[in-house]
Amino acid sequence: MSDVSGSELRALMARVPSVEKVMASAEFAPLVSGYGRTQVLNALRDALDAWRLRAQSADAEGNPPLGALDSAQLQATVEAALRGRNESRLRSVFNLTGTVLHTNLGRALLPDESVRAVMTALTQPANLEFDLATGKRGDRDDLIDELICELTGAEAATVVNNNAAAVLLTLSALAAKKEVVVSRGELVEIGGAFRIPDIMSRAGAKLREVGTTNRTHLKDYDEAINARTALLMKVHASNYAISGFTKEAGLAEIAPLAHARGLAVAVDLGSGTLVDLSEWGLPREPTVRETVEAGADIVTFSGDKLLGGPQAGLIVGRRDLIAKIKKHPLKRALRVGKLTLAALEPVLQLYRAPEKLAERLTTLRLLTRSADEIHSAAQRVQLVLQQALGARYTVAAEPMFSQIGSGALPVDVLPSHGLVVRMADGKRGGRHLLALEKQLREMARPVIGRIADDALRLDLRCLEAADEAQLIAQLTAQYQGK
Template identity: 65%
Template sequence: MTAGQTVRLPSVDRILGDAVCLDLIVRHGRVQTLACARAVLAELRTAMLAGAVCEEGASIAAIAAQMDERLQAQSRSPLRAVFNLTGTVLHTNLGRALLPDAAVQAVVEALQWPMNLEFDLETGKRGDRDDLVEELLRELTGAEAATIVNNNAAAVLLMLNTLAQGREVIVSRGELVEIGGAFRIPDVMTRAGAVLREVGSTNRTHLADYANGVNADTALLMKVHCSNYAITGFTKSVELDELVPLAAQHGVPTAVDLGSGTLVDLAQYGLPHETTVRETIEAGADLVTFSGDKLLGGPQCGVIVGRADLIAKIKRNPLKRALRVGKLTLAALEPVLRLYRAPDLLAERLTTLRLLTRPAAAMRAQAEILLPLLQGALGASYVVTAEAMRSQIGSGALPVDQLPSFGLAIRSAPASRVSNPLGALEQRLRALPCPVIGRIGQDTLWLDLRCLEAAHEAAFIGQLGELRA
């Protein structure tokens, strides 16, 4: 703004009468649009006092453009779809398991219609929401009964509060795990009102340690799956088939927290073996808890299966109502469980298993297609190569085992003048319309293609042009 030049701001009425703003009102409502216009004008008045506003910047067109940008940003959900190219299939921070199509359609229907959540269509009376999936869980696990809560931590909490409040629960020191988010088994026990009795040592626990720990206050013998770490070397743990007779001898139940929990032997699909829920029940566990959104491949929930009398007690606990799941979770879980009735089709239809069993050759072919496109978008500051990688299952499942994978490795070009080139590129990838999440290590930005299925490849390619800008 030159000396003596006066810049006049348009009135709110003139701004709202502009064609662009009329369209904003249609899309965002008059209240939001009006508030945005006033906010932009207030900022322009402040800038005018500093002489930082020119006539063009105070035009209705410029103001309307600012308003459009702000209102779009305000209406954008903070929960957004992303491309998971981290190499971790069940990524806790990215929502873990992706639902198969059958579950997605069931959730859409449940969103749009009233459902018989707690209504028995046969008798016309009030029903139990657990009945919607209990029969399937009994069939797939061999358990007598089942109940569902909102996650596995809740399942453990509810089980302990019901059966061991004010009494002792015996756990090996080597199984007192802490998983993501500082979730610790000892802390959950304390909140549940149970008393932790540690036995054995960190690396070695014997059956005699459990036997010596049992007393009149013992309520449960408990085993916890070491889901996110492995102890190697001079180790010893007590297997479930050893522990069950000891528990029976003293008349106390045996509980197993499987953590991730799988319903099928993954070895038949070429994956490392993970103890199944059925194997745990058949080994004599009275109760088993596990997650729904990990290896099972369903929605977030916690499942408790086991003896009918113990499940009945758990369901009578007032905390069960506080921890129960809603119709959307059950609508998603039931069709996922039904897929397990056809194990020969499971690797094709269950999204989690399909990603875990994706051939490295398919990812290699995909990498060769994407390499020149990504290199062209990044320019001479970076060098992109197609390379073999190692994927992780993630979320507390098989912590040591990795899967052969393939993807794109991005390194800074020797002549690059970009400051912190990999960090800057990672930020640019996260700023794309559909953010791309990779991982940095060994002076390389790795984009593992295991989770980039063919159906989403075009969308990934379509936004690469924005990296040039």
Template identity: 90%
Template sequence: MSDVSGSELRALMARVPSVEKVMASAEFAALLAEYGRTQVLGAVREALDTWRAGAQSGDASVSALDVAQLKSAVEAALRKRHESRLRSVFNLTGTVLHTNLGRALLPDEAVQAVMKALTQPANLEFDLGTGKRGDRDDLIDELICELTGAEAATVVNNNAAAVLLTLSALASKKEVIVSRGELVEIGGAFRIPDIMSRAGAKLREVGTTNRTHLKDYEEAIGPQTALLMKVHASNYAISGFTKEVGLNEIAPLAHARGLAVAVDLGSGTLVDLSQWGLPRETTVRETVEAGADLVTFSGDKLLGGPQAGLIVGRRDLIAKIKKHPLKRALRVGKLTLAALEPVLQLYRAPERLTERLTTLRLLTRAADDIRLAADRVQPALQHAVGERYAVTAEPMFSQIGSGALPVDVLPSYGLVVRMADGKRGGRQLLALEKMLREMARPVIGRIADDALRLDLRCLEAADEAQLVEQLKGARA
């Protein structure tokens, strides 16, 4: 900062081009064509106000303003304003189904279907056979039932909505019996007790945190009981001295008393993952066959589709759920249905799922394949971070994520960045992590054990090439 004399300030102000002159200049023609007069005019006035404030404060860096200089400032402001807040990133966290990064990536078939639904009218609620209004659930009901063995199905916007709607429709002002060990909280403060309260249902806890017996359910059943419910232990696991009552025991008890059993599977899978060497997870079909009257699960986790909550089960119960007023508030739009149907279609050929379903392809990717990718990316990352850091390719473990199989990990490979002098990284690693996060396409890793770790499980061929090019143009 320095003092600017009154005469100097007046001279600077006198040389500021008028707004009309700026807008009419050849330099601004392209900006006007791209952004329109309203936005450009506003940006010009803001830039002029900023310059005047700097000049009047005596800022020594302020110099005479010309149209070219003003155009540069206006263009930068407009480009920043038009940057999308939703940006593509490189998911190098090691978590395949990362909730904060959008969970499942859609296969090409789903992407093409969404593009078509975006640009062409579709029979969302129009029955082409009768020429009358139809039900949007009809677009996927038959397919879901084929894959799960359920009698009927409906879709809402996520699994939390599926649970809320089920409880609201079937258990309002009545009791729902749940084991205390299954009263979970998952991401975003989604708690089963809170959902029950919002649905108007009364929670009846049975058993203890670690042990629940069939007699606990039996003794809790009364005139006010509407449902028996089992909840997938999402994001955690209880081990040691434990006892859980299986669905094969609860279902006969409930049915003998004229009650229904609802199961919140959380992630939900349609196929046995163990056939590809992944941890075993009970499928939706197995849950239905074991006696569940209703099953709720997510569309964007192990299923590998768009965000959605699916409810499958007995036809009479699904019909009651669909008549509830909340169903309309929670229903999905055409883009979700457009993406969901082709994903479900892929499950008709399970032998090809590891090739065609993006989520399963990433989960089953061989560690040796990931190691080769790490070897290819390592030189570019070393160049980008500089000699202050040491980059090595090392084995690590990935996670499935989003509450699916929380204690299971997948052998993987990635790049580890440490301080070259062997000292603890501290602020330097945080600064490096920030630098990568602020790249044109942000690179998202994680800091652990005094190192920045970049797991390459989710880095496929096309993204690998883009990452290498981006790193080559960067330098810490």
């Protein structure tokens, strides 16, 4: 390659080979074979346009001119562009945030049984809405509603794409143009500024607030009931807690009142669970079965939080109310596809053997990992990370606290261990820690931690054996590449 003067620029550009000649060259044959002619052609034109623009800019501004077009460099540029264009935007990451059900990182991880079921549904036709017994069209809810009812004690069930949709559909079907009585202390907001009053408005129902933020009595519900009342509603405050001078009218009080007045009670459990988590040393949450047995006529809850399944919203309750909900036009818009049903059924089946749940259900296994087990992992990773980062930083294995996440049990924490990265000179990290955090995010498999108290913190609760081996290999490669 040799530099040319500005006066020779036009002649240089004229000697650039035609697009068709480049496409037909031996260097581009593997690209065309791998990515297809259309993609390669577009990427090549972009690369040539960019080269011409740089050449013209250099000549106009009096800068040193570009050298003659290098065919090898052109091929490398096009290949890099194609690789970047075809890389999936949805990437696997290491969740070292300390939040098990991290909303931004996909919440619950599915067990192997679900993964296999989804693969089958992806690659083979399935009886999604086909009744194998009668040979006629079926209802996709039939695939799992019997199982859901078995586990919850409800009369009937249906599934939509998330719990917000479950609440929206329930209110639209049962309370449109009527009033729904809710305690002021239960008007929650979840992620993305999604608020109970807003969803009630979108459903066409009128919110009737009762009580105060911290105290609501049974008489408040009683006095609010009128001819326009459709439902009494309880919303489980799963993403916040009020303490101090408080009073809450429980479901066991509200349900008899509602039924005596000819009304139904709907309960939004949010991150509902099917088992008593205290059996595994976790904070206790009301189960769906307990809620049904306490008198709830409709219960809504998530599939991808404490349940440990795919994103879904489950609605269980009285048969007549579920039938009305399923007939509503919104049900078709909010229904789930075959992949969600394929993933959900194996998760629900795991609950038939609760004594094996902590071993088989990924979410519960991560939540119940012992601090000692995580500490051992931290010690194994600490040396490798220290070598990879070099002398500018110190890496220490220290105790820390994980959280469940996704609005589940927000004030409860889980003893854990992890790695804490600080500046070796003892100074505040500032931009250096931010740069390191960015560097980790840009690795082949991004490492996601959090910066707090002038340190980068990597909680290893969610780093199981296979992921630990991959992380160590990735860090080792980083260290050897220095």
